[in-house]
Amino acid sequence: MLIQILLILFFLLAIIKVIRRYQGGDLTRRAAFIWILFWVLAGVVVALPDSTFYLAHMLGVGRGADAIVYIALAGLFFLVFRLMVRVERLTKDITRFVRHEALAEAEKKITEQK
Amino acid sequence: MDTPKANADIFIVIPAYNEAERIGRVIRGLFEHGWKKIIVVDDGSSDATMMVAREAGALVIRHGSNRGQGASLQTGTELARNLGADVIIHFDGDGQFNASDIAGAVAKLKTEQLDVVLGSRFLDGRSRIPWLKRTILLPVARWINYALTGLKLSDVHNGFRVLSRRASTRICINQDRMAHNTEIPAQIKKYHLAWAEYPVEVIYFEPGQGVAGGLTILWDLFLGTFR
Numbered sequence: 492m493l494i495q496i497l498l499i500l501f502f503l504l505a506i507i508k509v510i511r512r513y514q515g516g517d518l519t520r521r522a523a524f525i526w527i528l529f530w531v532l533a534g535v536v537v538a539l540p541d542s543t544f545y546l547a548h549m550l551g552v553g554r555g556a557d558a559i560v561y562i563a564l565a566g567l568f569f570l571v572f573r574l575m576v577r578v579e580r581l582t583k584d585i586t587r588f589v590r591h592e593a594l595a596e597a598e599k600k601i602t603e604q605k
Numbered sequence: 606m607d608t609p610k611a612n613a614d615i616f617i618v619i620p621a622y623n624e625a626e627r628i629g630r631v632i633r634g635l636f637e638h639g640w641k642k643i644i645v646v647d648d649g650s651s652d653a654t655m656m657v658a659r660e661a662g663a664l665v666i667r668h669g670s671n672r673g674q675g676a677s678l679q680t681g682t683e684l685a686r687n688l689g690a691d692v693i694i695h696f697d698g699d700g701q702f703n704a705s706d707i708a709g710a711v712a713k714l715k716t717e718q719l720d721v722v723l724g725s726r727f728l729d730g731r732s733r734i735p736w737l738k739r740t741i742l743l744p745v746a747r748w749i750n751y752a753l754t755g756l757k758l759s760d761v762h763n764g765f766r767v768l769s770r771r772a773s774t775r776i777c778i779n780q781d782r783m784a785h786n787t788e789i790p791a792q793i794k795k796y797h798l799a800w801a802e803y804p805v806e807v808i809y810f811e812p813g814q815g816v817a818g819g820l821t822i823l824w825d826l827f828l829g830t831f832r
């Protein structure tokens with residue numbers, strides 16, 4: 492089916508991108524490994540939809556498609572959550588930076604006036 | 606009480622975001638009450654807050670981008686300390702506080718040798734608190750605050766604070782937005798700082814933060830636990 496080919500191409504692109512980001516130093520080795528594993532598994536599921544049956548059976552879910560949806564949802568929740576925590580950390584970093592600048596500026600001005 | 610003599614090392618820190626309309630009057634009020642060291646933290650305002658505050662005679666420190674009230678208080682407190690402050694007062698820039706409350710609060714800090722004095726609008730009858738705030742929002746906030754910090758306050762969302770120098774070095778505000786109102790009591794408890802509440806007047810001319818603001822605070826506190 493066309494959709495399978497398109498999806499697998501997309502996954503391949505994603506894997507290339509992961510490798511590039513790993514080489515560029517944006518991803519740790521562990522993160523890169525997990526992402527590649529993720530996309531490969533996604534490719535397997537798309538290429539061999541029946542493979543999900545075993546997964547569903549293992550998890551005690553009726554249909555393979557259902558199992559994928561459940562796992563995808565949980566994964567998304569986890570990702571979004573991690574993203575939010577990371578944004579929060581980034582925000583705090585910006586604050587530290589802005590504060591540092593502001594204090595330096597103000598103190599410079601004060602010593603100039605003296 | 607309105608003409609404190611030895612107040613050269615007492616600093617007032619005012620967080621201000623787009624307060625050009627009101628900050629000038631607040632600063633002049635403080636000068637009239639004898640307070641001379643006034644730091645305004647202009648939190649990346651897009652209006653003339655900085656100019657107005659400077660013209661009124663305050664020392665202005667400016668954040669390059671809006672970081673929130675908690676972040677601004679921390680910045681202003683650090684500047685005050687670097688300038689040799691012995692006592693640091695947090696004071697709102699929107700004209701809701703009464704400058705004549707400061708002298709008494711500072712006196713309380715000194716005579717009772719406290720680390721922190723927290724303003725409360727519930728200890729006398731001066732503040733005309735809007736109905737929704739008085740009967741629902743603040744009681745709920747008070748309860749949550751007690752559960753989270755273990756400090757029993759009559760007023761948990763009050764920007765009027767007096768800090769000793771010692772307290773200002775212990776307390777470090779990490780909550781950039783409004784959740785510092787919970788963070789500060791938590792740190793007072795954690796570092797065993799000596800504290801008391803003091804009656805202050807809060808004048809209302811606009812609703813301020815509502816339910817949505819309260820939920821944002823809870824969310825910030827929740828995220829804060831993952832730092």
Ligand SMILES: Nc1nc2c(ncn2[C@@H]2O[C@H](COP(=O)(O)OP(=O)(O)O)[C@@H](O)[C@H]2O)c(=O)[nH]1
Nearest residue numbers: 620621622624648673674677697698699813814
């Ligand atoms: N620095 C800074 N100050 C703020 C911000 N939002 C409000 N403020 C200031 O905090 C003070 C009190 O703000 P307000 O919104 O009235 O809060 P409330 O009175 O505690 O409900 C005023 O001086 C405002 O200018 C902000 O994002 N950054």
Ligand SMILES: [Mg+2]
Nearest residue numbers: 697699701813
């Ligand atoms: Mg206000």
